Amino acid sequence: MATRSQNRVEKIRTFSIGSSNRGLNIGFVPMTDCAPLIAAKELGLFERTGLEVNLSREAGWATVRERMRHRELDASHAHASMIFELGCGLGLDSVPCLTGLVLSHNGSAISFSHELWELGVRDARSLKRVVEEFRGRRKFRFGVVLKFSTQNYLLRSWLRDGGVDPDKDVQLVVVPPPQVFPCMMKGHIDGYCAGEPWSSIGLIEGSCWCAALTDEVERMHPEKVLLVHQELARDRHDEHIALISALIEAAEYCDKPINRADLASMLAAPNYFDVSKDALLNALQGPFQRGMGEQSSALDAIVFRRNNASQPTEAKARWVLSEINRNGLTETPLDLTQDEIRSFFRMDFYEEAERILAAA
The missing domain is CATH 3.40.190.10 (Periplasmic binding protein-like II)
Structure with missing residues (x-):
C-alpha cells in the first residue's frame, strides 16, 4: 500500500508532467540562507517532483545579477531587493522577474x-x-x-x-x-x-x-527569495509551481532543530560551501558564539519556514521598498502601485504550491 508521503510525491510529479523537460539552472551564493535549495537537491525533493535541477554556485551577487540578465540562470537564490533592482532597471537594463517564495528571514x-x-x-x-x-x-x-x-x-x-x-x-x-x-x-x-x-x-x-x-x-526581516524570470513563470508554469512546492518542503526540513546538524554537513561539502561544519552550526544550532567570550541564543538567528517565513507577502515587499527609499539608494524614490508590487511578490503562485502540498 502506498504511504501518504508516496501519494503526495506522485501527485506533485503528476502535476509537473507535460511541462518542458529542459532542466532548470538555478544559481546560489554560498550563504546559509540558500539551504532550502541544497536540501531539496540532496534529499531528492526536486527529482521526486519530476524536476531536473542544476545548482550553480556563483561567486557573488554581481555574478547572479549578470547571469540573470543574460538568461544564463533560470532562477536564483537572491536578495529580496534584487527583484526591484532588476525588475525596475535600477542602474541597468530592466529584467522582468518575480518571486513566489521567500527562502529565509x-x-x-x-x-x-x-x-x-x-x-x-x-x-x-x-x-x-x-x-x-x-x-x-x-x-x-x-x-x-x-x-x-x-x-x-x-x-x-x-x-x-x-x-x-x-x-x-x-x-x-x-x-x-x-x-x-x-x-x-x-x-x-x-x-x-x-x-x-x-x-x-x-x-x-x-x-x-x-x-x-x-x-x-529588525525583528524577522525578510532576507532571501527565489528570484525567477517572469517568462519562466509564464511559459513553464507547472515546473515553477513544482519548484516552489519542493522548496517549501525543504524549508520545513531546514527549520527543524533535529535536522540542523545534518543540514550543516550538507552545506559544508566542497561543492557547496567548503567551510567548517562548526561555522555553519554557530547560527543554525547555537549557542551563537559572538566573540570576546560572549554568546547568545541562535533560536531566530536564521528562519526558513516558521512564522510564515516562506510567504512572499505584499507587506514584505513594502518593507524592502521602504528600506530602498529610506536609504536614498535610487535617484528618485521608487513609487509602485499595489498591482505593481503584487506582480513582483506573487502570493498566488505560493498559494497554488501550498494547495498542491495540502492535497497530496
Missing part, C-alpha cells in the same frame, strides 16, 4: 575587528565616540555585500541608532560575501555586515566579534 551579523574592541567599541554609541576621536585622521570602513541588500539597510540603521551618519562619518564598501572576512583580516575594512556563515567563520576562529545579529536590529 534574518541570518546576518554585524561583526568588527579586534582593533575596534580595543578602542572601546561595544555598540553603535561607543563607535560614535571612536569615530569622533579619529575624525580628520581616519575614516573607518565597513563592508556590505550589495548596495541593494538588507545588510546595507540594517548596518545603516544600526549606525544611525548610535548617532553615526553612514554616508558621512564612515565609509561603506561592497565586498562579495566570501571575501568579507579575508578583507578585514588584511586591514582593508574594519568590519562588515554579512550573512552566515561568513561572520561565524571569524567568530569561531576568535578573529572578530559580533556587535549585533540583524534580527536584533
Whole structure:
C-alpha cells in the first residue's frame, strides 16, 4: 500500500508532467540562507517532483545579477531587493522577474575587528565616540555585500541608532560575501555586515566579534527569495509551481532543530560551501558564539519556514521598498502601485504550491 508521503510525491510529479523537460539552472551564493535549495537537491525533493535541477554556485551577487540578465540562470537564490533592482532597471537594463517564495528571514551579523574592541567599541554609541576621536585622521570602513541588500539597510540603521551618519562619518564598501572576512583580516575594512556563515567563520576562529545579529536590529526581516524570470513563470508554469512546492518542503526540513546538524554537513561539502561544519552550526544550532567570550541564543538567528517565513507577502515587499527609499539608494524614490508590487511578490503562485502540498 502506498504511504501518504508516496501519494503526495506522485501527485506533485503528476502535476509537473507535460511541462518542458529542459532542466532548470538555478544559481546560489554560498550563504546559509540558500539551504532550502541544497536540501531539496540532496534529499531528492526536486527529482521526486519530476524536476531536473542544476545548482550553480556563483561567486557573488554581481555574478547572479549578470547571469540573470543574460538568461544564463533560470532562477536564483537572491536578495529580496534584487527583484526591484532588476525588475525596475535600477542602474541597468530592466529584467522582468518575480518571486513566489521567500527562502529565509534574518541570518546576518554585524561583526568588527579586534582593533575596534580595543578602542572601546561595544555598540553603535561607543563607535560614535571612536569615530569622533579619529575624525580628520581616519575614516573607518565597513563592508556590505550589495548596495541593494538588507545588510546595507540594517548596518545603516544600526549606525544611525548610535548617532553615526553612514554616508558621512564612515565609509561603506561592497565586498562579495566570501571575501568579507579575508578583507578585514588584511586591514582593508574594519568590519562588515554579512550573512552566515561568513561572520561565524571569524567568530569561531576568535578573529572578530559580533556587535549585533540583524534580527536584533529588525525583528524577522525578510532576507532571501527565489528570484525567477517572469517568462519562466509564464511559459513553464507547472515546473515553477513544482519548484516552489519542493522548496517549501525543504524549508520545513531546514527549520527543524533535529535536522540542523545534518543540514550543516550538507552545506559544508566542497561543492557547496567548503567551510567548517562548526561555522555553519554557530547560527543554525547555537549557542551563537559572538566573540570576546560572549554568546547568545541562535533560536531566530536564521528562519526558513516558521512564522510564515516562506510567504512572499505584499507587506514584505513594502518593507524592502521602504528600506530602498529610506536609504536614498535610487535617484528618485521608487513609487509602485499595489498591482505593481503584487506582480513582483506573487502570493498566488505560493498559494497554488501550498494547495498542491495540502492535497497530496
